[in-house]
Amino acid sequence: MSPLARATARPEGPPAERLARAWERLLACAHGAGDLSTVPLDGLGADQQRLFATYRDFLAPSPDGLSVVAHLGQSLDGRIATEPGHSTFVTGADDFLHMHRLRALADAVLVGAGTVAADDPRLTVRLVPGPSPLRVVLDPDRRLGPDRRVFRDPDPPTLVLCRADRRDRDRLGEAEIVGLPAPRGRLEPRTVLAALFDRGIRRLFVEGGGMTVSRFLAAGCLDALHLCVAPVIIGSGRDALSLPAIARMDEAIRLAPEVMRLGEDWLFYCRLRRAPLPVRQAQEIDMADPAAARARLDRPEPVPTP
Numbered sequence: 001m002s003p004l005a006r007a008t009a010r011p012e013g014p015p016a017e018r019l020a021r022a023w024e025r026l027l028a029c030a031h032g033a034g035d036l037s038t039v040p041l042d043g044l045g046a047d048q049q050r051l052f053a054t055y056r057d058f059l060a061p062s063p064d065g066l067s068v069v070a071h072l073g074q075s076l077d078g079r080i081a082t083e084p085g086h087s088t089f090v091t092g093a094d095d096f097l098h099m100h101r102l103r104a105l106a107d108a109v110l111v112g113a114g115t116v117a118a119d120d121p122r123l124t125v126r127l128v129p130g131p132s133p134l135r136v137v138l139d140p141d142r143r144l145g146p147d148r149r150v151f152r153d154p155d156p157p158t159l160v161l162c163r164a165d166r167r168d169r170d171r172l173g174e175a176e177i178v179g180l181p182a183p184r185g186r187l188e189p190r191t192v193l194a195a196l197f198d199r200g201i202r203r204l205f206v207e208g209g210g211m212t213v214s215r216f217l218a219a220g221c222l223d224a225l226h227l228c229v230a231p232v233i234i235g236s237g238r239d240a241l242s243l244p245a246i247a248r249m250d251e252a253i254r255l256a257p258e259v260m261r262l263g264e265d266w267l268f269y270c271r272l273r274r275a276p277l278p279v280r281q282a283q284e285i286d287m288a289d290p291a292a293a294r295a296r297l298d299r300p301e302p303v304p305t306p
């Protein structure tokens, strides 16, 4: 039995140790060595319960076998960066820890070309124990050069998703280039999800930026949206969410989020209803793992956060 499979979540011990054990348990469940639905929450410490409550849904796939979570760290006035693209740091250290946890639990982390251009991120897991996921960059027109860090480092692997007619070679640095159909000149989020599903991705973390998360939200391609709001006003700059215009308030997306404190910031954890992948894949996952599909449907109510 692997060390991860042995990980338990006993309530006793100093807070840091308790949390580390609960985290090990989550990692074990995420990467195939355990089932979170068998973890009894009764008797756990409040900190452990909160950790499970925050990440449990991400680990339970929808009936089509996928789980897609997006996160944005935004200012009070709804910006994620200044106009030139500086975003270090909109939210605080606790939110960064949260993002690294989401990366570690995910099979893949996805960002738009704007984020790679502005931040040159590594997209690896460094703040918590856990594996770094596959990195996915949406760059439909292949405007990014090979000098970016995600394309220079071979580990973890990186995919560049572009329009099929822009795939002029197999690789960009160490990354693999994958061309996707773009009938209206755009990569549809559903096409992206289906392509990643075909490559074995079951848990996807959409890490930004604003345009990318907005397109996934508008297309009904998110199971959850984590909006972390920092008590700062930027006043101008890059928008967090930007959706097609509506005329009336009853067309707005009204949510019933769980709200959690993350250091100085507030995390709005919004559960959404994602449009399922095409039936062919849903049937495949139902047959392949009926227990996982059932677990998602029978999911218990979230544990209230302390």
Ligand SMILES: NC(=O)c1ccc[n+]([C@@H]2O[C@H](COP(=O)([O-])OP(=O)(O)OC[C@H]3O[C@@H](n4cnc5c(N)ncnc54)[C@H](OP(=O)(O)O)[C@@H]3O)[C@@H](O)[C@H]2O)c1
Residues within 6 Å of the ligand: 071, 072, 073, 074, 080, 081, 082, 084, 085, 086, 087, 090, 111, 112, 113, 114, 115, 116, 118, 119, 138, 139, 140, 141, 142, 143, 186, 187, 188, 189, 207, 208, 209, 210, 211, 212, 213, 215, 216, 238
């Ligand atoms: N605070 C945070 O949480 C956070 C997180 C990440 C990034 N950031 C900041 O946000 C800024 C970048 O965000 P952004 O909104 O400007 O850009 P972005 O979302 O990172 O990238 C947008 C680009 O990605 C491509 N793209 C994304 N989704 C697509 C889709 N469904 N179909 C086709 N193409 C798609 C498009 O490329 P083309 O234009 O080539 O078509 C689009 O312009 C940076 O300043 C970064 O520092 C902040």
